Amino acid sequence: MHIDQRHEKGPFDIVGDVHGCLDELKELLHRLGYMVQGQSFINPRGRKLIFLGDLGDRGPHCLASIRLVMEMVHRNYALYVPGNHCNKLYRYLLGRNVQVKYGMEKTVEELTALNNIEREIFSREFISFYEHAPLYLILDNGNLVTVHAGIKENMIGQVNKRITSFCLYGDTTGEVTPEGLPVRRDWAKHYRGHALIVYGHTPVEQPIFKNNTIDIDTGCAMGGKLTALRYPEKELVQVAARDVYYIRSGSKEAELVAKI
Template identity: 25%
Template sequence: MPDIKQIIAIGDIHGCAESSKTLLTKLNDQYGNDPVYVFVGDYIDRGPDSKKAVEDLIHFDEDHRCIFLRGNHDQMLLDAYEKNEWDLWLSNGGNTTLANYNSGPGKFDLPESHYDFFKDTILYWETEDFFFVHGGILPDLTIKENLESDYERSQFLWQRDHVYSRRNHWEKTVVFGHTPVREPIVEENMIGIDTGCVYQEEGFGILTAVVLPEMKFIQQESKDF
């Protein structure tokens, strides 16, 4: 993707359509379609309107440069839809998404454009200075070593070891979501931006974006609950 001067990464949306729409409007008003917008995954589940959240992202992609990463919840949806593997998804909030689509297990009325959206999400995206992934990568290995390991790549959607160690061997800054925190994580070589928009506990309920390379955080308090 040529001519990347600015990147805006957006944290886990989890079906919080109104919060997402408000934040994207705010970002568009300030930055327009010049930056690359990187969404770190988990667009669905637990929040009130996953279908609308996805529909809004599809429309946003029409006139913005977007990268949509795959989250573990997005993978669970695909596993249910493509492989009829329902149990894991249903135990992790998939029932809320099915309700948004007026569907149920085994009878998932997923529009083709939405299926294409999920199917086209990618595991990671990187630039010279940043590596974007949903969950994270093993901190004891370099980024190159993580990518070379089939097992570690399989953990990119779920990895949390880096959050608890805060030490790593990475060659560049890793930007991730997946693990909800009350304040964005800003440590050496790591930025965590899942501030639990879908959760109503004190300190959460915020959707976070970070503008890079300036490291400017822009947040939206939940409008969905």
């Protein structure tokens, strides 16, 4: 799919990083008014979902979460842009050398539990799904852009290696934190574009509009919430995590667990 989908005008329900939280995703879909249809969900009022990537890793149902989103995209009930965890899984399934950490252990564990035929089918389907996914989406006559980690206004409409890295990982400095995570600049602080940019990637306690951007990753897998933004209404719909599935190294939660 091409990045320029201006003809898609919505209305949309944009969902932040799922990270294997299937139960919370289904609850959120019900709350948004979607109904079960076979192995998928459909909105009787014609709304369409947009997933911002990072479908697996960290949560308890990684493969099932990925399969549900793939099914909805194939049925044209949803749109999808990949996240950095999606990119890592793609490279892993191609046989590339990737580090299985930061929550990817959960997805690999589920893959290992499949038999050879099931694993081959899933791998083939996800590789194709990823390769056909747009890096980001320009929607509603250019008034809306959805992307995993962010994008600057002068990047919109282009794709190259630098923009790909920005969309998947954010505005990285090349440095890493003590726990091994990349240091990122707050690109949204300088955004002045007219398009609303909806993104995820960096967990926040609560989504806040900043210069016509909004981060809706509220860390569901880490015990936060799974968040959707209704567009064009700009209304937030959230469900609370049912558990803490993943504790990130160096976080306050990790420090607390270490003391127990």
